[in-house]
Amino acid sequence: MTEVQNTPVKVKVRLTENNYGKADVHVFKVNRERPRHEIKDITVRVAMTGDFEAAHVQGDNTGLLATDTVRNTIYGLAKEGFGGSIERFGQELVAHFVKTGPRVTGAFAEITEHLWERISANGQGHDHSFVRQMPKRTARVEGDGQTFKVTSGIENLYLLKTTQSGWEGYVLDERFTTLPETSDRVMATYVTAKWEYLGDDADHDDVWQRVYGQLQQTFTDHYSPSLQSTLYLLGEAVLSRCPEISRIWFQMPNKHHLKYNLERFGLENNNEIFHVDPEPFGLMEGWVERA
Amino acid sequence: MTEVQNTPVKVKVRLTENNYGKADVHVFKVNRERPRHEIKDITVRVAMTGDFEAAHVQGDNTGLLATDTVRNTIYGLAKEGFGGSIERFGQELVAHFVKTGPRVTGAFAEITEHLWERISANGQGHDHSFVRQMPKRTARVEGDGQTFKVTSGIENLYLLKTTQSGWEGYVLDERFTTLPETSDRVMATYVTAKWEYLGDDADHDDVWQRVYGQLQQTFTDHYSPSLQSTLYLLGEAVLSRCPEISRIWFQMPNKHHLKYNLERFGLENNNEIFHVDPEPFGLMEGWVERA
Amino acid sequence: MTEVQNTPVKVKVRLTENNYGKADVHVFKVNRERPRHEIKDITVRVAMTGDFEAAHVQGDNTGLLATDTVRNTIYGLAKEGFGGSIERFGQELVAHFVKTGPRVTGAFAEITEHLWERISANGQGHDHSFVRQMPKRTARVEGDGQTFKVTSGIENLYLLKTTQSGWEGYVLDERFTTLPETSDRVMATYVTAKWEYLGDDADHDDVWQRVYGQLQQTFTDHYSPSLQSTLYLLGEAVLSRCPEISRIWFQMPNKHHLKYNLERFGLENNNEIFHVDPEPFGLMEGWVERA
Amino acid sequence: MTEVQNTPVKVKVRLTENNYGKADVHVFKVNRERPRHEIKDITVRVAMTGDFEAAHVQGDNTGLLATDTVRNTIYGLAKEGFGGSIERFGQELVAHFVKTGPRVTGAFAEITEHLWERISANGQGHDHSFVRQMPKRTARVEGDGQTFKVTSGIENLYLLKTTQSGWEGYVLDERFTTLPETSDRVMATYVTAKWEYLGDDADHDDVWQRVYGQLQQTFTDHYSPSLQSTLYLLGEAVLSRCPEISRIWFQMPNKHHLKYNLERFGLENNNEIFHVDPEPFGLMEGWVERA
Incomplete structure (x- = not known):
């Protein structure tokens, strides 16, 4: 054919x-x-x-x-x-x-x-x-x-929070916008990160442990207005925790947990019951580096 | 066509x-x-x-x-x-x-x-x-x-030990046998288990935690002459730990870690360097139940 | 823990x-x-x-x-x-x-x-x-x-039709029913089949080719009121085509192609634009055998 | 932790x-x-x-x-x-x-x-x-x-030939070389390709069909001394067939079909019986462009 x-x-x-x-x-x-x-x-x-x-x-x-x-x-x-x-x-x-x-x-x-x-x-x-x-x-x-160029990273770090995350104030007058605003949602993301170093003498094992811990710690510590904002805060925290790192990149899919419409069945859904949508997903990528 | x-x-x-x-x-x-x-x-x-x-x-x-x-x-x-x-x-x-x-x-x-x-x-x-x-x-x-028939289970429990496992005494005079015997190997398996209950009133959450802990504990506590023997010991330990369970089934692939032949390059390999073979794998299945 | x-x-x-x-x-x-x-x-x-x-x-x-x-x-x-x-x-x-x-x-x-x-x-x-x-x-x-028990099968046969399929007349008065009826939809399924034989002397290669061809042919030749009905017709056609086969089993997921709601944007959708939902999916299983 | x-x-x-x-x-x-x-x-x-x-x-x-x-x-x-x-x-x-x-x-x-x-x-x-x-x-x-930069491609094109492929004359005096030379082997590869265009007015559908056909045709028409050589010949053929294309990139894993050692069992293996190794695999990447 x-x-x-x-x-x-x-x-x-x-x-x-x-x-x-x-x-x-x-x-x-x-x-x-x-x-x-x-x-x-x-x-x-x-x-x-x-x-x-x-x-x-x-x-x-x-x-x-x-x-x-x-x-x-x-x-x-x-x-x-x-x-x-x-x-x-x-x-x-x-x-x-x-x-x-x-x-x-x-x-x-x-x-x-x-x-x-x-x-x-x-x-x-x-x-x-x-x-x-x-x-x-x-x-x-x-x-x-x-010389060597060394990049380190982490994959398969799946994080989720059940509150302290929202999505408001975005462009609403666009013809194709139908999503309602919310100040309380489930946020979940599968973090992929990679980072580069300022010098050649970093203790890579120790840096990795600090990054791994800091990503989790920072994920918990703020109200997130968007996954983009969290991406930036994660980058800022890692660079603050690890003076050895020059810059860090994230790829963070927004693994959507969609509030299921139970009102149709006469049931309330106070952010209790969600459908976990396998695809599509929002996808954010970005580098954060020392200023 | x-x-x-x-x-x-x-x-x-x-x-x-x-x-x-x-x-x-x-x-x-x-x-x-x-x-x-x-x-x-x-x-x-x-x-x-x-x-x-x-x-x-x-x-x-x-x-x-x-x-x-x-x-x-x-x-x-x-x-x-x-x-x-x-x-x-x-x-x-x-x-x-x-x-x-x-x-x-x-x-x-x-x-x-x-x-x-x-x-x-x-x-x-x-x-x-x-x-x-x-x-x-x-x-x-x-x-x-x-009535209900309830079966509980665990998947994706990947266990490995670097010693205290061997494979000896099996049939050697078979035409197609080429594997050498060993009393010290790496043993790794991806445990899938499911179990049934004696009565209807088990606390399933508590049972699951005990099974999950016991499988790991028992995996560490013996010299394993074969994956079949470990399968049986895991079953025996779970049934001993959990009186609520009537019988338990395991599927345990032998994720082969093959000692890499370094002698060809003038290097010793004292059980240090292994190739992790993705396939094929030995596969053992069996039920263990109360006698 | x-x-x-x-x-x-x-x-x-x-x-x-x-x-x-x-x-x-x-x-x-x-x-x-x-x-x-x-x-x-x-x-x-x-x-x-x-x-x-x-x-x-x-x-x-x-x-x-x-x-x-x-x-x-x-x-x-x-x-x-x-x-x-x-x-x-x-x-x-x-x-x-x-x-x-x-x-x-x-x-x-x-x-x-x-x-x-x-x-x-x-x-x-x-x-x-x-x-x-x-x-x-x-x-x-x-x-x-x-003696031997022989079962043959086919996997990964992904079939789709863009019309001549509907879903109507099902139970509508159930509390949780929200799906509208339709007499024209996209039907797609990923056929898994296995079959058994009447005797020991079948030409398995030839049977397989006939089953493979007949499944495709029959998929095209009827208006389908449900995936269950198509499952049955596929079974009937295979048993008619292949006298060697005693019975056949199908597993057929309904790979939903959902009409995308474009009316919100002032656009018509005359069964043209669909979202292919990866999950969940309807799942039908059944045996068809000689009467 | x-x-x-x-x-x-x-x-x-x-x-x-x-x-x-x-x-x-x-x-x-x-x-x-x-x-x-x-x-x-x-x-x-x-x-x-x-x-x-x-x-x-x-x-x-x-x-x-x-x-x-x-x-x-x-x-x-x-x-x-x-x-x-x-x-x-x-x-x-x-x-x-x-x-x-x-x-x-x-x-x-x-x-x-x-x-x-x-x-x-x-x-x-x-x-x-x-x-x-x-x-x-x-x-x-x-x-x-x-302006737009357009790249087209193909994935999941799995090609195999049972003869007319060899691997000889490579560096043999390296300490870690153990592979024997052969002038007759099975060659299999899972082609991923992408290409760029000279102008903005290509008929992308027609180009794709020509590339798809030419890759298969060229794969059959030569003795291959290496996957690298075949990569180059595929590129040359596509650029010859499709004047619209400026350059083409390939990623071609060498899906090794390893002759199984049957001599141990007193059986000959005249390139008949192979183990298909899932990993590791040789991996070749390269761009071919107009000179």
Whole structure:
């Protein structure tokens, strides 16, 4: 039906921006030095940039690593290094591929860390048993062999408040506006955030814990006139809490909890019964940075 | 390509077991009686059984509810009732539809509860701000207007231990066996469980908390020779902890953490570096009941 | 928070119905005997039942296969057999595990086949290049070593009609009914079907093609007063087309296409503009069998 | 556990790049002018940029549209316009929001079109019955009120060939390389592509059909020494086939089909039996443009 039958005459083309590597490499590392085991559970993507024209244009693979080799390398370096944060491991990966990869001039690593908490048994966190948590920690490191650009982040942080949120004063005279104003609604959002650093020496683990705590704390502490306002307040609070961070970005969907119309059935609905609408959703994105 | 062109001569057929209703009805309820709000976040399926032959065979809808009505009813009853557990709400739903649904002789309700924890702010759980947790609570209630069969459950409970688990002594002389034995491995599983009750008066909320705690506690407290053995021990512990429960079923995938072969690269791997294999996975299912 | 601290006194329990095996084994087979390659792309689950009490209760694995062995076996048997349909391969798998598995008295295999069509190039289907299709073919075979129960099916068949469907005459005097009647709506459903056979000698591939074609043909050929009526007509047509089939089951969600209220904006909506609601959805299930 | 208790002293911050709008708006449009209905099934995201500082910083919503209004507008404009391609509808949306949105200086629309084929009944495509297809068509339009930047694309195009693909001559002396070379393998990839135009007057529907057909045709017509080489050839072919296109980008995962080691069981595997590995996967990205 959509078939193209004759072969077109070839025109002159060229390869421009490109990269290759391996994605979804799932590495689990256990530190067994002490009876209290430490674990890291990460999914890694590594990609390289450089002069790979021969492979693309002439089919000459002499300048390419197998992506299988990229995978093996990630596991090997996880053994030899990866003593600290995913941000540091990302730097180890990028440095390695820029140094050893043929015709490689740059690389980036994207790491998602799956978080586990110690199972609480007999009143304390267990030495070697864990239960998976919902939020994820992310890092992206990009480098050219000389310097690194490090971005950290959080995903899957689903927050909700049952009051202290409203939506009023917006443009009402628009032809397509039908939504009534409210000074009391349920606000829910699935926070994705990423942030950059002022210097190279941040303690990424400690910063992450502070951001994670502060986002939750700030979410509770104000009446929110809009998700945009909350986005800004979250950014302000994180930058105030964490002097290491230069700027922070949020993507915050408004997971609408719509008051269900019960009046049709002779029932009151004093902000008690809501339909959780899976889609569509309002979507807000923004950077907050130091002034 | 798979087209069937002529119309076949009709043969005599009949409708047998059937049901209809509404699924994925997402209800959020806030109890605002006190400043410390209580919330319920549930997804509901309701289905009815009965004599619906006229609708199917003659296209006569006089004996059918609109599934839209089913939806409205779930929201209405969530307002009027739903003061306690999802198991009790399931009973309210089933009783309603058996009583009021035309030609309805039975019904079942399947409810998944999404769990939220109070955000910890200023040292205590916040009154009206919450953060989503990973595990889910489930209930299924089936009834004919006289009695109810109640099943409770848990999903998305992802547990892992880094030691105190092995896999030895299994059948080795089989042609297709290549896996080496081990007395120390990572064991990880995504527990799905459901259980039934001895009587009608269980405190379902309290039982659920005890099961949830006991599953984690028992997961930590033994050397596991197989996932099957752990399944049995989990069942035994839950039945010991909860006299209200008559039997419990588990589905436990073995989320394989495979020791990565680093020896090829001149590196040791003392159970430190693993590949987390997304598929395939061993899958164990079983019921444990009172003897 | 949900911690259980003391260990409960053990009560007497026993293992009842149980099974174990391997799931999500993804096998791809190419038949290269002729230049025109034939392919099979399947995901397999195999589970065994039998006397596995020693493994569960005493931690004695001598009667267990490694599920890794189950995986190897599936690949090995795919090489040695699997010359025909997934239903036949399911029988080969079940027969093998019942015969060779220690303490095994029964087994079942669940197979999902991912469908590919030859890429149309230069006016005809290509010999060795394929493009993935959306529907999936399924089979389930269960057996005890003597006989097999075979169920075939189809999934992911998403059908839609823009007219010749309505919903009228249903119960209107119910308190919670608000939906208006209509004799012209969009009807869309995501068909899941499974069927059983009268005898043991059906040509499963040919039957599947006839069912697949007939479901589409019948979906087009009538005014539908309800999804229930269409479910019945689909069943009647399949049983008429395929004398090999004894009965067929459908699960058909009503993927609601809701007429968007444009009158608020001074616009007519003559069944032109719809919101596709992701959830909730009406859900109909039913068996149609020979009378 | 990750709680932050004291409130940090606020530092000075500012809002920089930001946008807001509505996502996952699922619109279905039927053109009923003739008995042969035409349908459009799309999911839309619209986002606006501009001066929204007051809303973020002062909680002053007077310059904001409700995202609910954005949704209503999308449905309203789908009724009044949307007579052609998703690229044209994206332009209508962007033009509308830049013109009418308060403090709006730019906007973008991202549209995914779900594709349906007419059901083949009685030897021809049916007038009003459809079956969903797997690939998706995409468009992104960005504009400032004066000009539009249009990008078109395709997703979910899963292609596979059983021969005429190899992987040889890559870097072998790297410490972490273990993969053997092959001149005959299964190659499978899930193509995501997007392209830009030379001028403003392209027939986007016709271009899309040509790209869709050419990608499949070119995939079949060569021995592939690497996925990178195929990526380049696909780009060259599309640019040769479609003079309207200035450049095209591909993301192509290498969905590895790994030859299963059957020799362990005394079985040959002449490229017949493969394990389809869900992850990790090689991932190639690149732009091909006119020289």
